[in-house]
Structures are given as structure tokens and as C-alpha cells.
Amino acid sequence: MSKKQYLSELLTYLIEKEVVQKDIDSIISDYEVLYQEALDSGLTEKEVKQKLGSKEEVFELIKDDLKFRSKPSNKLVAISPFIAVISFFLIGTLTGTYEYAWLVFLLIPVSAIILNVRGTDKLIALTPFIAVATFMLTGFLTGVWHPTWLVFLMIPVTAVTLKVKGLEKLVALMPFIVLVIYILVGTYVDSLFYVYGWPLFSLVAIVAIFLKPVTLVRFLLLVSIIFSVALHQYLGHSTGNWNGLWLIYLLPVTIALFTGDIRIDFGGDKKLYQRPYLILTLLGIIALYTVISIFVPNAWTWSWIVLLFIPMTAIYLHQGFKQPVAYMPFISTILFMLLGVFGGFWQFAWLVYLLIPIVAILTNEKETE
Numbered sequence: 001m002s003k004k005q006y007l008s009e010l011l012t013y014l015i016e017k018e019v020v021q022k023d024i025d026s027i028i029s030d031y032e033v034l035y036q037e038a039l040d041s042g043l044t045e046k047e048v049k050q051k052l053g054s055k056e057e058v059f060e061l062i063k064d065d066l067k068f069r070s071k072p073s074n075k076l077v078a079i080s081p082f083i084a085v086i087s088f089f090l091i092g093t094l095t096g097t098y099e100y101a102w103l104v105f106l107l108i109p110v111s112a113i114i115l116n117v118r119g120t121d122k123l124i125a126l127t128p129f130i131a132v133a134t135f136m137l138t139g140f141l142t143g144v145w146h147p148t149w150l151v152f153l154m155i156p157v158t159a160v161t162l163k164v165k166g167l168e169k170l171v172a173l174m175p176f177i178v179l180v181i182y183i184l185v186g187t188y189v190d191s192l193f194y195v196y197g198w199p200l201f202s203l204v205a206i207v208a209i210f211l212k213p214v215t216l217v218r219f220l221l222l223v224s225i226i227f228s229v230a231l232h233q234y235l236g237h238s239t240g241n242w243n244g245l246w247l248i249y250l251l252p253v254t255i256a257l258f259t260g261d262i263r264i265d266f267g268g269d270k271k272l273y274q275r276p277y278l279i280l281t282l283l284g285i286i287a288l289y290t291v292i293s294i295f296v297p298n299a300w301t302w303s304w305i306v307l308l309f310i311p312m313t314a315i316y317l318h319q320g321f322k323q324p325v326a327y328m329p330f331i332s333t334i335l336f337m338l339l340g341v342f343g344g345f346w347q348f349a350w351l352v353y354l355l356i357p358i359v360a361i362l363t364n365e366k367e368t369e
Contacts (some may be wrong), residue, residue, distance in 0.1 A: 006052075013056070023066050083174050171208045174204040203230075208261075281313055282310060
């Protein structure tokens, strides 16, 4: 562990323990000197850590001499509902904007987060409310709901940026980067890009491959991805028929399964071929997806939600219905697409994702009763 990493972990730990900033600065300064002196004496970084102690050991050693932040008063949190109600009626009455004046009620959880959450977790906790406020205000004031919903990507992007380290951060961010490009190009440059542009997501796999040691088999996987994208684009543009061309990508998927870059775990010790009912279920899901996509006009844009039953099947085999919240991201996505595609309620359909925390709260209460 390097000196920078050691001091960074110690700093984070002291912040989490509510140590006052003055003491933190003093401790970090002292341990920076101690670490460097130990290195200068000929010790390795591993030996230095053993000598100085882990962050927990350092804290236990000096905690009696430290001063701690007083626990933040929750009086503001307690009165925030009343402030929100008063603000809501004042804004609504004076400006006639009741339709988005309700956003002031976000002050309730926001105030609790600001007063009680420390460090980078505070920003992560605040991003859902920032995203909701941005989305609703932009939508109501400009009428642009799509692609304004992209602001919700700030929630996972913020968490990844602050929590994931090294090159893995780039891999974790790639799906969101590609999604933004895909949506913006499809919305503002060429609407047909929604049809032929989704192979752009292959960049996620390509970046991940380049960040690993390139073996012969993995190089073959890379070539298969590029070949599949090129063939997909050629056939689609030359024939004008994009239906069914996704089957081309079974080639890199098969190779990825062989190399272990894609792993499917349905629980238990049995192999897939030892589970005939599971095989029939998977084939049934794929068949349903294929039939809908082929025979229902313009279904390719939404029929993929049928495939979400595959991960839900895996969840069921692992744990049944012990944790219903595990199913909710998939169920919410299905409902979101159905409401948007068939009802045209894109501006409100995102609310179904609130089912995830609601189910989590309800099931958690049930478990603790």
C-alpha cells in the first residue's frame, strides 16, 4: 500500500468517525511524516503499514485525545415538512405553478441527507433528488421530456465516479457514456440511428477487452465483435431490413461464453443441460421474444423487455421470492416501457421506478417485525 493510499484511507476513516477537521489535519500531517521517515529508514511499504498500524488501529490508539463533531441537530429535518407545505402553497398560490411546486417537498429528504450523511456518500445520496428536480423543472418549463430523462444517469454515474477506482471506473462508465451518445444522436441527428446505431454499445465490450491481458482467444472475441458489427451494418443498410439481424451477435456471445467473459449462473451444482425445465423456460422466453419481434410491427424497439425474464428466472432459482426487491428493477423497466410505448406516458412512466425503494421498505419492515 502506497503512502498516498494509506493516508487517504486514514483520512476517510477519520471523517467517518466524525473527528473534527483540525484534529484530522494534524493526524494526517503527523502520519505523513512518520510514513516517510519509516520509508527513509529502509522499510518497505508493507512493513511501514505494519509498524504504523491500520486505520482502525490508529484510531483506537489516539481516539481518547480526539475531539468529535457534535451530532447534527435534526430540528431542521423535523420542521422541514412544515416549511415544505408552506412553501408549496405560497409558490402555488402566488405563481399558479402547483404542477411543479410540489418539488419543494424534496427539501425534507435533502435536509436530512445534508445534515446526517458524511463525505462522498452525501453527494451520492443527493443525486436522485437533483435528478428529479432537474428532470421535472426542465420538462415543465420547456416541454422537453425526452431526452431530458438522461439526467437520471447522474445517479449511477456519480456513484461509479466516486466509488470505483482505476481502469475499472472507465469500464463501469462506458455503458452510460454510450447510452448518452446513442440517445442524443438518435434524437437530434438521425432518428433512424435508433434502428441501426445500437451496435455502438459494443464499445463497452471492446474497452473491457483492451483493459485485460489480450490472449489469442480474447483477440478472437474482439475480431468477432468487430466482424459482427460490420456485417450487421452492411446487411442492414444494403437491404433496408434490420429485423432479425441481432442474430449475428450470437457469434461473439458464443465466444464470450467460451472464454468466460460472459458467465451465466442459475444457482445450484447442476449443469444447464441437467435442467430440462430450465432449458425449456429459456427457450420459451427467447421464442416469445423472437415471435413478437417478427410478427408485431415495429416491436424490435421494445420486445427486448421479454428477455428480462431470463435474469428474473435466475433470481427465482437462487432465492425464490425471499427478496422481492431483487425483481423490481426488471419489473419496473417492463412497466416503464409498456407505459411509454403503448400509453405514450414517457413523462410520467419513470415513476414506476419508485416501486424499487417502496418494495424494499415494505419487505424490510416485514422482515424486522
